[in-house]
Amino acid sequence: TLSDRLSGVFTTLRGKGRLSPADIDATAREIRIALLEADVALPVVRTFIAAVKQRANGAEISKALNPAQQVIKIVNEELVAILGGETRRLRFAKTGPTVIMLAGLQGAGKTTLAGKLALWLKGQGHTPLLVACDLQRPNAVTQLKVVGEQAGATVFAPEPGNGVGDPVAVARAGIDFALEKHHDVVVVDTAGRLGVDAELMAQAAAIRDAVDPDETLFVLDAMIGQDAVATAEAFRDGVGFTGVVLTKLDGDARGGAALSVRELTGQPIMFASTGEKLADFDVFHPDRMASRILGMGDMLTLIEQAEQHLEVEEAEEMAAKLAANEFTLEDFLGQMQMIRKMGPIGGLLGMLPGAGQMKDALAQVDDRDIDRTAAIIQSMTPEERRNPAILNASRRKRIANGSGSTVTQVNALVERFGEARKMMSSMAGRFGFPGSRPSNR
Ligand code: GDP
Ligand code: MG
Numbered sequence: 001t002l003s004d005r006l007s008g009v010f011t012t013l014r015g016k017g018r019l020s021p022a023d024i025d026a027t028a029r030e031i032r033i034a035l036l037e038a039d040v041a042l043p044v045v046r047t048f049i050a051a052v053k054q055r056a057n058g059a060e061i062s063k064a065l066n067p068a069q070q071v072i073k074i075v076n077e078e079l080v081a082i083l084g085g086e087t088r089r090l091r092f093a094k095t096g097p098t099v100i101m102l103a104g105l106q107g108a109g110k111t112t113l114a115g116k117l118a119l120w121l122k123g124q125g126h127t128p129l130l131v132a133c134d135l136q137r138p139n140a141v142t143q144l145k146v147v148g149e150q151a152g153a154t155v156f157a158p159e160p161g162n163g164v165g166d167p168v169a170v171a172r173a174g175i176d177f178a179l180e181k182h183h184d185v186v187v188v189d190t191a192g193r194l195g196v197d198a199e200l201m202a203q204a205a206a207i208r209d210a211v212d213p214d215e216t217l218f219v220l221d222a223m224i225g226q227d228a229v230a231t232a233e234a235f236r237d238g239v240g241f242t243g244v245v246l247t248k249l250d251g252d253a254r255g256g257a258a259l260s261v262r263e264l265t266g267q268p269i270m271f272a273s274t275g276e277k278l279a280d281f282d283v284f285h286p287d288r289m290a291s292r293i294l295g296m297g298d299m300l301t302l303i304e305q306a307e308q309h310l311e312v313e314e315a316e317e318m319a320a321k322l323a324a325n326e327f328t329l330e331d332f333l334g335q336m337q338m339i340r341k342m343g344p345i346g347g348l349l350g351m352l353p354g355a356g357q358m359k360d361a362l363a364q365v366d367d368r369d370i371d372r373t374a375a376i377i378q379s380m381t382p383e384e385r386r387n388p389a390i391l392n393a394s395r396r397k398r399i400a401n402g403s404g405s406t407v408t409q410v411n412a413l414v415e416r417f418g419e420a421r422k423m424m425s426s427m428a429g430r431f432g433f434p435g436s437r438p439s440n441r
Helices: 002-009 019-038 042-058 067-084 108-123 141-151 166-179 198-211 227-238 256-265 286-295 296-321 329-342 354-364 366-376 382-387 395-402 407-431
Strands: 098-103 128-133 152-155 185-189 214-223 245-248 269-273 281-283
Touching: 019 067, 019 098, 019 256, 019 286, 042 067, 042 256, 042 354, 067 256, 067 286, 067 296, 067 354, 098 108, 098 198, 098 354, 108 141, 108 185, 108 214, 108 269, 108 281, 128 166, 128 227, 141 152, 152 166, 166 185, 166 198, 185 198, 198 227, 214 227, 214 256, 227 245, 227 256, 245 256, 256 269, 256 286, 256 329, 329 366, 329 382, 329 407
Parallel strands: 098 185, 098 214, 128 152, 128 185, 214 245, 245 269
Antiparallel strands: 269 281
């Protein structure tokens, strides 16, 4: 695997300055192979690696991660960004039914997708209509009726022997039917060929012109690997599409096609299909796809754990500071900012046993509160920040003036800090962090 290969590339450099260009080159080579093995198209690999190298060159060496892990983290973040940069919801029509047209090669999974979309749309409170415009394959209409029934959705299909052989006419009639029966979404299933051909494209384009879709979804079998790019480009030029649906992700494809298609066509991947059953379907998750492309879900979990571990170490350092009575107003501000960054349920202190109390106290501060606190603390001298006991009335007045706040607000902050310090040092004592003195209560 990629992680095995990479571990051979590095000697450990933990905590020393920056990643060396040689380290980055070595990692880039391995990642390049991994991406090619995952069926990412070569030009996309090149652009991508260049971007990653540039970012890695500027990166500080992390305390928590070894160099290989750090570059992988960057690669993963970049992958997620590219795959998810433009992720967006379906666009619904402002008036009249929303029309979603499906296009793609035969066997890509369009008809199955029609059923999946119908089920999913119904779950969102819509009333989808499926329109059978694949009149090419003898069974196609029946197949759509079957998935429609499974999804509990109406299917509009030409009656056999009715002489209807024109998919464009069916498409038009389908829209009229939807208007009449108040279906708010119309999913138009179309025919595909085994390979791209001009007749297929012309037919799809004619249907598109007839129904003027709000979305045209290009349905792509993730298993077709490197052929994905040529196919996507043919459909982009022949019909045009506004989003991509990847199918057969339950197979063993690495999914690099997703990255190539996203990068080369600029259209977002909107849904993922992961099985033959209608429920095997979800909106697209860039993070899952990124770890699949890299083939290193385990390594990514490890990276996350290493980083969390470092946070715990930092928390312990903080606790030791407290115990030694070195917890200052600056540390206090730092903690507030950290909690703001992590959200109310996060918080460094939340990781320590029994620290829930403290976390709750800090979590109650809102953003404006933090900004004001920052302004007040910044208006203090270093000596005052270390030792708030010296804050007499005239110092408090000066600080209030300097920070654009009132003396009452300064008083409140000093008081809150005092309580926090008391609470934390008693906690540190009780739980015996390194360097902590025994609790005196
Ligand atoms: P169409 O020709 O584009 O309409 O493709 P179909 O919807 O008829 O699907 C072709 C085959 O692929 C069928 O046997 C489907 O059951 C199967 N299929 C479709 N989507 C998936 C998927 O996500 N996973 C798996 N394993 N099979 C799928
Ligand atoms: Mg079909």
